[in-house]
Amino acid sequence: xxQIKRRGFIKNTIYSGLGASLIxxxxxxxxxxxxxxxxxxxxxxxxxxxxxxxxxxxxxLCCAYxxxxxxxxxxxxxxxxxxxxxxxxxxxxxxxxxxxxFGAENFTKPGYKNYWKYIEEFKLPVLPYxxxxxxxxxxxxxxxxxxxxxxxxxxxxxxxxxxxxxxLKFLQSNPVGNLQLLxxxxxxxxxxxxxxxFGIGYDHLENIQVSQIYKKAGASKAAxxxxxxxxxxxxxxxxQAYIMHKRGYDNPFELFRLKGGNQVLTNELGKRLxxxxxxxxxxxxxxxxxxxVNVTYRELGEVKKISADYLACCLRTTALKxxxxxxxxxxxxxxxxxxxxxxxxxxxxFQARSKxxxxxxxxxxxxxxxxxxxHIWQVADEVDTDRVCLMAKAPGGTNPLRTLEAFRExxxxxxxxxxxxxxxxxxxxKDTFVHGCERHGFSGLGExxxxxxxxxxAHGRIHxxxxxxxxxxxxxxxxxxxxxxxxxxxxxx
Amino acid sequence: MRxxxxxxxxxxxxxxxxxxxxxxxxxxxxxxxxxxxxxASTIFTKETQEKSxxxxxxxxxxNDHENLSWGSFIRYAIEVSDKEDGDSKYGEILNNKVLLExxxxxxxxxxxxNKNLGATHKGPYPEGLSLMMGSTCFACHGDxxxxxxxxFSQIAERYGKxxxxxxxxxxxxxxxxxxxxxxxxxxxxxxxxxxxxxxxAAFILTQGSRKNxxxxxxLEGTxxxxxxxxxxxxxxxxxxxxxxxxxxxKGQDRITLQIQ
Numbered sequence: 225x226x227q228i229k230r231r232g233f234i235k236n237t238i239y240s241g242l243g244a245s246l247i248x249x250x251x252x253x254x255x256x257x258x259x260x261x262x263x264x265x266x267x268x269x270x271x272x273x274x275x276x277x278x279x280x281x282x283x284x285l286c287c288a289y290x291x292x293x294x295x296x297x298x299x300x301x302x303x304x305x306x307x308x309x310x311x312x313x314x315x316x317x318x319x320x321x322x323x324x325x326f327g328a329e330n331f332t333k334p335g336y337k338n339y340w341k342y343i344e345e346f347k348l349p350v351l352p353y354x355x356x357x358x359x360x361x362x363x364x365x366x367x368x369x370x371x372x373x374x375x376x377x378x379x380x381x382x383x384x385x386x387x388x389x390x391x392l393k394f395l396q397s398n399p400v401g402n403l404q405l406l407x408x409x410x411x412x413x414x415x416x417x418x419x420x421x422f423g424i425g426y427d428h429l430e431n432i433q434v435s436q437i438y439k440k441a442g443a444s445k446a447a448x449x450x451x452x453x454x455x456x457x458x459x460x461x462x463x464q465a466y467i468m469h470k471r472g473y474d475n476p477f478e479l480f481r482l483k484g485g486n487q488v489l490t491n492e493l494g495k496r497l498x499x500x501x502x503x504x505x506x507x508x509x510x511x512x513x514x515x516x517v518n519v520t521y522r523e524l525g526e527v528k529k530i531s532a533d534y535l536a537c538c539l540r541t542t543a544l545k546x547x548x549x550x551x552x553x554x555x556x557x558x559x560x561x562x563x564x565x566x567x568x569x570x571x572x573x574f575q576a577r578s579k580x581x582x583x584x585x586x587x588x589x590x591x592x593x594x595x596x597x598x599h600i601w602q603v604a605d606e607v608d609t610d611r612v613c614l615m616a617k618a619p620g621g622t623n624p625l626r627t628l629e630a631f632r633e634x635x636x637x638x639x640x641x642x643x644x645x646x647x648x649x650x651x652x653x654k655d656t657f658v659h660g661c662e663r664h665g666f667s668g669l670g671e672x673x674x675x676x677x678x679x680x681x682a683h684g685r686i687h688x689x690x691x692x693x694x695x696x697x698x699x700x701x702x703x704x705x706x707x708x709x710x711x712x713x714x715x716x717x
Numbered sequence: 718m719r720x721x722x723x724x725x726x727x728x729x730x731x732x733x734x735x736x737x738x739x740x741x742x743x744x745x746x747x748x749x750x751x752x753x754x755x756x757a758s759t760i761f762t763k764e765t766q767e768k769s770x771x772x773x774x775x776x777x778x779x780n781d782h783e784n785l786s787w788g789s790f791i792r793y794a795i796e797v798s799d800k801e802d803g804d805s806k807y808g809e810i811l812n813n814k815v816l817l818e819x820x821x822x823x824x825x826x827x828x829x830x831n832k833n834l835g836a837t838h839k840g841p842y843p844e845g846l847s848l849m850m851g852s853t854c855f856a857c858h859g860d861x862x863x864x865x866x867x868x869f870s871q872i873a874e875r876y877g878k879x880x881x882x883x884x885x886x887x888x889x890x891x892x893x894x895x896x897x898x899x900x901x902x903x904x905x906x907x908x909x910x911x912x913x914x915x916x917x918a919a920f921i922l923t924q925g926s927r928k929n930x931x932x933x934x935x936l937e938g939t940x941x942x943x944x945x946x947x948x949x950x951x952x953x954x955x956x957x958x959x960x961x962x963x964x965x966x967k968g969q970d971r972i973t974l975q976i977q
Contacts, residue, residue, distance in 0.1 A: 509778070509792060525806065545862075546938040548778070548792035568857050568865040568901065595893035595905040619893075619902040620865070621853035626907070653856035653865070656812070660865060664899065 262496060267295040268715045275714060276301060276519050276532040278510075280501050281309020281658070282328070283690045283703035284538035285493035286342070288500065290711035291536065299530065300497065301521050303506035303543070304657045307494040310691075310699060313485020314573070317648055320609035323485050324573045326650035327661075328699045329615075330355075330479045331486075334472030338704035339489075346492045349483040355601035355615075356479065358587040360636060365593070367636045377450070384446040391447050402474055404451050407441045408434075408465045418470055419695055421463040421676065429459035431670050437462075460667045467696055483606065486700070509548045510535065510686070517685050534714045538689040538707065542566065542659040556678040564679070564692055566660030568620025568653040572627045573603075575646040576612050584637025588614065596622050597630040614644075620653025620660070662699050663692040680706070687713050771799035771968030775817070775958035785954055785976045787945040793817065794937040795958040795970075802962050805936055810960065812935045813855045816842075818957040819940060821929040821976075823949055841967060842959075845920025848913050850934070850961075852906060860924055861931045867898045873925025882922065887915035942976060952976045 267273065273296045277288040280302035288298045312327035330353045331339050343350060361368045368376070377400070381387065387395065394406040414424045429437075434453035443451070453461060468474065482488045494501055508527070509520040517535040521528055537544070541564045552558065579602075581588045589601045600616040607613075618627050624647050632642060652661055666675040680693040689710040694702035774796040785791065795815050796805050803809025842850070849855060857866040867875075876882040889897070891914040893905035906914065924932065933940060942954065954976055959969035 542864075548790055548939050552790050563863055565863065565865050565899075565901075595902070598902075619904040621856055622904045623908075653853065659856075664901075 262293070264293060265295055272296050273534055273714065274532040275534045275536055276517065276530060277536040277538060278507055278519075279309065279538040279543070279690065280307050280494070280503070281538060281690070281703065282311050282490050282700055283707045284309075284536070285490055285497065285501070286704050286707035287536045287538055287689050287710050288497055289493050290708055291714060292497065292500065294711065294715045296715070298497070298500050299532070300501040301505040301507055301519065302501060302503050305503050307501065307503070308487050308490040310652070310658050310661060311487050311490045312650065313487035314648065314650070315485070317646075318573070318575055318613060320611050321607050322575065322604050322609065322611060322613040323607070324603045324613050324615055324648070325481065325486050326571045326573070328486050330481050331700055332477045332479055334477055336701040336704070337471075338708050339700050342489055342493070342704070343482070346489065348488055348492065350480045351483050351606055353479040353481045355589055357589060359589040359591055360587055361591040362593045362634060381446040381450070384449055385444065387446055388442065388444040390442070391444055399476070400450070403447060404461070404465060405469070405474065407438050407443060408462050409469070411462045412466045412469060415466050418467050419677065419680065421459060421672065426459050426462065429462065430457050430672050432458045433669065434458040434461040455669075456667045457669050457672060460665070460672050464665070464696065507539070507547055509550065511550045512685050514684065533685065534717065535686045536689055536710045536714060537686050538710070540566070540658070540690055540692055543657065553683055557681070557683055559674060560679050564675070565664040567662050567664070569661050570618045570620055570622040570624070570649060570651040570653070572616040572618060572624040573648040574614040574616065574628065574631070574644045575648075576614060577643040577645055578610055579612055580641040580643050581637055583641045586637050590636070592630065592634055594630045594634060595619070596626040597634070600631065620651060622651070624649040662697045665697060680709070682713060768964045768966050769800045770966050771797055771802070771960045771962045773797055773958050773960050773968040773970045775956060775970040775972055777956070777972060783974060785942045785974045787942060787976060789942050790939055791942065792939045797936070797960045797968070799960070799962045799968070801964055810936065814850055814960060815934065815936050816850070816959050817933040818959070819931045819933070820955040820957070821943060822953045822955065823946070824951040824953060842961065843920050845916040845918070846924070847961070848909065848917050849920070852909065854917070855934045857903070860933070865901055866903060869921045869925030871925070873922050876922060878919070878922035878926065883915050883918045886918035886921065887911060890914040890917055
């Protein structure tokens with residue numbers, strides 16, 4: 225085993241209110257962590273491969289890091305001038321050390337197995353994230369507490385005749401949010417690989433509504449209404465429920481974020497890769513054959529070429545659409561590039577002078593029914609200042625000043641208490657290189673087989689990573705999962 | 718070369734009105750409603766600029782400079798240089814203001830000249846298209862390509878072009894919409910008027926139904942040449958790159974290629 229000496233670094237780790245059973249002790253203690261060496265293994269084949277990694281988002285960085293650790297020679301080409309892609313933590317323009325994650329915002333425990341691996345390896349401090357708790361939701365112009373919504377749901381269930389005996393028994397030990405498991409869990413036993421929904425006897429369910437599964441199993445009218453599924457493929461629903469079940473999401477899970485912003489992790493990956501990452505290098509063309517790849521890219525206006533044994537393509541499809549592949553990719557892969565859709569979101573940050581909502585004795589975790597404002601919550605609450613940072617979410621293309629106006633108009637407390645002093649914005653729908661956020665699912669009838677497994681399949685010497693290529697679309701989990709998969713594929717190829 | 722002309726008016730009234738009469742008329746306002754009234758002794762200056770045509774150059778990155786193959790992929794780049802707006806190589810030209818129009822013209826008789834050649838005119842963009850290029854539409858919608866929102870062709874397929882549908886879609890553009898094409902929300906566009914949003918809707922329905930004509934925005938990218946239509950052996954692709962400057966002057970470059 226070869227060891228490379230790297231510059232040691234010192235990092236303060238701060239623990240804030242996490243359950244001791246969840247978080248490793250060194251992440252909980254205040255103190256210093258140091259890492260001085262990086263283990264480089266021998267490649268699986270015994271011979272180092274030359275690999276180009278396309279994209280320095282979290283997936284590309286993570287994939288390159290894994291390949292480097294496996295003893296391969298990597299070069300990362302990134303079109304933009306920064307590391308991280310959709311992981312974007314902003315400090316500039318905010319007062320008193322406040323910051324905000326304009327991109328990927330949280331991770332969970334359980335789940336995010338590969339992501340947690342880097343948190344532990346790099347000894348990064350994590351913080352609990354309570355932005356979905358005690359939420360007030362505005363429905364048809366009226367603010368609802370979580371209890372009011374629960375009461376309304378229960379009333380509706382009673383009006384529809386209530387749950388049946390099996391459902392009531394199930395709900396004695398399970399939350400109502402898991403009711404679909406009563407009907408879908410019997411299908412789980414045939415799965416042997418969470419990446420293989422086809423070929424296990426359920427292929428025909430792709431064209432059947434999942435509501436038919438509930439109906440056939442005797443679901444009550446109330447349960448049918450609650451579960452819906454008239455437009456959703458049964459196979460897709462069963463598969464996704466199985467993945468969630470396997471990753472431990474059946475029970476309540478907690479949300480976390482990285483202290484200082486989630487970009488801390490991508491920065492750490494970038495630091496370890498050093499100048500192997502070339503920023504400002506936009507890929508224009510990819511030629512590929514049985515023995516390798518040639519990549520044409522532009523750096524400071526100059527067109528250059530680079531060759532390698534493999535390409536780890538960790539670009540989202542919006543970027544792939546602009547790249548010429550020679551020979552052209554097969555129709556199934558081209559369909560993926562042409563048809564995957566991404567959420568389009570505008571993130572708006574309000575800096576306020578105080579926690580003004582406390583004067584009104586209400587939560588600042590608010591959900592709105594306004595076209596220019598969907599949600600708002602507090603971020604960076606551990607920063608020692610009276611000022612606060614609020615993150616608002618709106619559809620892509622939203623003018624942030626209209627979001628502010630909507631907030632002022634609909635705020636459920638005394639409007640004169642609002643002391644917002646600044647607005648910052650990131651509209652992902654306008655980003656040149658990271659166009660959009662998480663990809664959409666493949667839930668429609670007959671849709672899954674058009675996308676899966678082709679979304680994740682390699683083509684010759686090109687292996688495809690990126691969050692959109694994983695089996696669930698949760699950003700940083702999907703990105704790190706796919707990165708590790710691609711690194712293993714190329715290492716063992 | 719920028720030309721700046723300083724005009725000095727001693728007697729203001731009619732000369733000022735003449736300069737802006739087009740704008741005033743389009744707003745259906747009287748001159749006195751729209752403009753401040755100056756006394757005859759007021760002295761002021763006005764800066765006007767000579768309008769120049771933007772230079773536009775379309776590059777196709779392929780070895781064969783005369784022919785295309787059915788179904789092949791082509792990479793393109795568009796260079797734009799305008800005396801007022803700047804140069805694309807310095808990042809001074811907005812992506813959503815640069816257009817590539819791709820028009821397919823079938824050739825029925827190899828010997829006969831194609832009567833339709835040159836059907837893509839150099840005139841200004843349709844008003845609906847200009848409004849879209851000035852708004853956020855192209856961030857989520859493509860003409861024939863699927864982005865976050867439905868393509869123009871999908872919209873045109875679902876909604877025929879008639880006054881009711883133009884009004885319906887115009888209203889959705891104006892007020893925002895969700896649930897019509899999946900769970901994605903389209904934001905409201907309160908910066909547009911009802912009339913403008915209907916012009917956009919009308920353009921979408923017209924453009925979406927044009928099977929042999931597509932538009933792409935942006936300074937570079939790729940496109941796929943159409944697959945060979947049944948019964949067709951040859952055709953022509955007319956590729957027109959264009960940019961309209963902030964002074965409303967359109968520059969364009971065109972390449973015509975045979976498809977075999």
